Amino acid sequence: MSLINVTNLTFAYDGSYDNIFENVSFQLDSDWKLGFTGRNGRGKTTFLNLLLGKYEYSGNISAHVSFEYFPFHVENKEVNTIGVIGDIAPDFPHWELLRELSLLKVDEDVLYRSFDTLSNGEQTKVLLAALFLKENSFLLIDEPTNHLDMNARQLVSDYLNSKSGFILVSHDRSFLDNCVDHILSINKTNVDIQKGNFSEWWENKKRQDNFELAENEKLRKDIKRLSDAADRTSHWSHEVEKTKNGTRNSGSKVDKGYVGHKAAKMMKRSKGIEQRQQSAIDERSKLLKNIENAESLKISQLAYHKNQLVELENVSIYYGEKMVCSDISFTIGQGERIALTGKNGSGKSSIIKLICGENLNYTGTFRKGSQLKISYVSQDTSHLQGNLTDYARDNGIDESLFKSILRKLDFARVQFEKDIASFSGGQKKKVLIAKSLCEKVHLHIWDEPLNFIDIISRMQIEELLLSYSSTILFVEHDSEFCKNIATKIVEL
Incomplete structure (x- = not known):
């Protein structure tokens, strides 16, 4: 050791x-x-x-x-x-x-x-x-x-x-x-x-976060109650002090010593309340610093006029004389979340390229709905460069929505001023996913979208896909993600 x-x-x-x-x-x-x-x-x-x-x-x-x-x-x-x-x-x-x-x-x-x-x-x-x-x-x-x-x-x-x-x-x-x-x-x-x-750490983190959120709410209420009490006591002290130079309703003279003592006592009480209030504020300032920003994401897919978007029947794909996959049969229906699985080299990316419209040599029957709009996230991020504003404009997406999604995926605002080429591998993948979520399409196709992406962001994306009737075909080797998301698994 x-x-x-x-x-x-x-x-x-x-x-x-x-x-x-x-x-x-x-x-x-x-x-x-x-x-x-x-x-x-x-x-x-x-x-x-x-x-x-x-x-x-x-x-x-x-x-x-x-x-x-x-x-x-x-x-x-x-x-x-x-x-x-x-x-x-x-x-x-x-x-x-x-x-x-x-x-x-x-x-x-x-x-x-x-x-x-x-x-x-x-x-x-x-x-x-x-x-x-x-x-x-x-x-x-x-x-x-x-x-x-x-x-x-x-x-x-x-x-x-x-x-x-x-x-x-x-x-x-x-x-x-x-x-x-x-x-x-x-x-x-x-x-x-x-x-x-990791699971034990995550449970501990959730317990700590929940404790801090409850403690924060309790202190927030305490601060409000103490603030109101301090205002009332300070007001009473001021009103009593004003009577020192006046007379009682009966016309008799005011006992200034008594009134001064009472006002001082109220002021002391007010100071005590203010100290307790400041102590509660100080305690509250120590909380919530490590609670992660994991706001919900949204996806707004277009409805397609037919239930079935894509059909493959006994499809085999060739590069030259080399067959990369054979006799593949499955359909993509609206609302389905399909995990395309198989060993590396089994043809997953080739199937995706065929559906996305690349001109590949294949046999069998392949049908894709007319006017079907697809958003594609590739494995490769090496082409990303320039600033996010230009990237949004060049890809025809709404810049404010695009940046809002990135903020929810834990981008600091300072990142918006940097060249995308300087981003970490996970941040580059988030750029591609945010772009995809901004596009108005019928079908999302994501090829290994989670490479380099942190676990909390993966959970956000899981929640997104489960919360909406999204139609997606994806390749992903994270077994937990596939288990939680897929409504259908196609194994090559």
């Missing part, structure tokens, strides 16, 4: 006037299996880079272990996979590599294939195996699930559960629950560490 101490950490990027971390202090144990969570843009990847010494910061980070970051950058992907592993972990015992590959269900023959011929999932598993060949290191694992299908996610989660000594950034609730024993969360105003998995 070794401790990693973070003391008074403060950091902001060059040219930025808002700190990502400010006087943050906490302690980690290098034996923990640590899940790392927080909303997009809060600084998870930044913190990993600070551990790696990539940026200058004020404060102190002390550790008696070295840090290794995943995913590794592979300079030359054309060399054999075993050469890539050798560059990452020189002088590794071959039997240890075979053991790690076996745990990850990767065949040994991939070692002697060019790395670029491996699927994204195979590349992820091979690099994870190389990561765990590193001895005496604390491992920083940044979103390993983004290129893994559901089966591969379960396999990798089981693999990580057998290990220890890592920080894992992931937004997949089931994945985290299966393989971590502590949660490190970046909240609005602090960094918090709790023992347990």
